[in-house]
Amino acid sequence: MSAKTILVTGANGEIGHGLIDYLSEYGGFQIIAMDLVPIDEAVKSKCHRLVTGDILDPHLLETLSTEHNFDTIYHLAALLSTRAERQPTLAHRVNVDGTLNLLEIAITQSRLQGKRIKFIYPSSIAVYGLPDLETKKKAGKIKENQYLSPRTMYGINKLYSEQLGTYYANYYRQLDAHPLNGQIDFRGIRFPGLISAATLPKGGTSDFAPEMLHMSAKNKNYECFVREDTRIPFMAMPDAITALLKLQAAPAEKLTHAVYNISAFNPSALEFSKILKEAFNSADIKFISDYRRQAIIDSWPEDVDDTAARSDWSWEPKYSLDKAFSEYLIPTVRKKYS
Numbered sequence: 001m002s003a004k005t006i007l008v009t010g011a012n013g014e015i016g017h018g019l020i021d022y023l024s025e026y027g028g029f030q031i032i033a034m035d036l037v038p039i040d041e042a043v044k045s046k047c048h049r050l051v052t053g054d055i056l057d058p059h060l061l062e063t064l065s066t067e068h069n070f071d072t073i074y075h076l077a078a079l080l081s082t083r084a085e086r087q088p089t090l091a092h093r094v095n096v097d098g099t100l101n102l103l104e105i106a107i108t109q110s111r112l113q114g115k116r117i118k119f120i121y122p123s124s125i126a127v128y129g130l131p132d133l134e135t136k137k138k139a140g141k142i143k144e145n146q147y148l149s150p151r152t153m154y155g156i157n158k159l160y161s162e163q164l165g166t167y168y169a170n171y172y173r174q175l176d177a178h179p180l181n182g183q184i185d186f187r188g189i190r191f192p193g194l195i196s197a198a199t200l201p202k203g204g205t206s207d208f209a210p211e212m213l214h215m216s217a218k219n220k221n222y223e224c225f226v227r228e229d230t231r232i233p234f235m236a237m238p239d240a241i242t243a244l245l246k247l248q249a250a251p252a253e254k255l256t257h258a259v260y261n262i263s264a265f266n267p268s269a270l271e272f273s274k275i276l277k278e279a280f281n282s283a284d285i286k287f288i289s290d291y292r293r294q295a296i297i298d299s300w301p302e303d304v305d306d307t308a309a310r311s312d313w314s315w316e317p318k319y320s321l322d323k324a325f326s327e328y329l330i331p332t333v334r335k336k337y338s
């Protein structure tokens, strides 16, 4: 069987690295990796083609589309929540217009190839907006259709892009005599904060947890920008990658949602710091809350209900909190910085 061609945008990001590692190890895929800046050395050799360019450049995307037959598009490129607050119009362009350009390319590809193109989209817990801490505490695990009032540019962009994807999959050009409905198989995951032992995120607000981990492992002081009692869901990066691949592989008829919550663990920032202080004796972690970033995190849920992902495509995290730290995060960062 010939290799499936997969376009990965935002290939240099944390999810991009993990996904490309996994796809190349698994085999059977031709990876076209795209990013705004040259593709990192770490993943270069695992890709069939490297594209340095902007998802806001439709001509570049059209050229790529004439040169390859994409089976699946992983559209990972985005500006995360803290950066998006600092550059809201740029964030809107990248996160929304960029997604629209990729959806158009998926439509073009489906016409050229006469088949459905899979479009895998990482969304975020940032699509939720809890009005205050009391509501957040009471709400507990929230479902996909609850509290959809994001208070960040990033959250708004992600929620709207989910809806764009659903529109392209179900209602695109619905007034045409022969509408193209069903040509895009749009599937999304609302990720919690992600923690990788290999890379650090850039410009997110859930970054306090991965930053705390990497700084502790490097024996550096860390000033955590949220309060000790701050609680949002997190997940180890390998589980995030497995989830994307599982959702991609799931039979379409099993899927009851276009976009799914997934969850693994949700310790408070203080609980995180305790685990790290135990693992790295010299870890010096102080909590100095930045009220602006804190307000963003306070509007995100304490946890999410991932029942639908569990029943529709057998989602199950491999890493619980204990296992994530003892078997993946701590041993890997120790090695990285030793």
Ligand code: SER
Binding pocket: 080, 081, 082, 123, 124, 125, 126, 154, 191, 192, 193, 194, 203, 204, 205, 206, 207
């Ligand atoms: N990690 C993202 C951020 O902090 C949320 O999904 O922006």
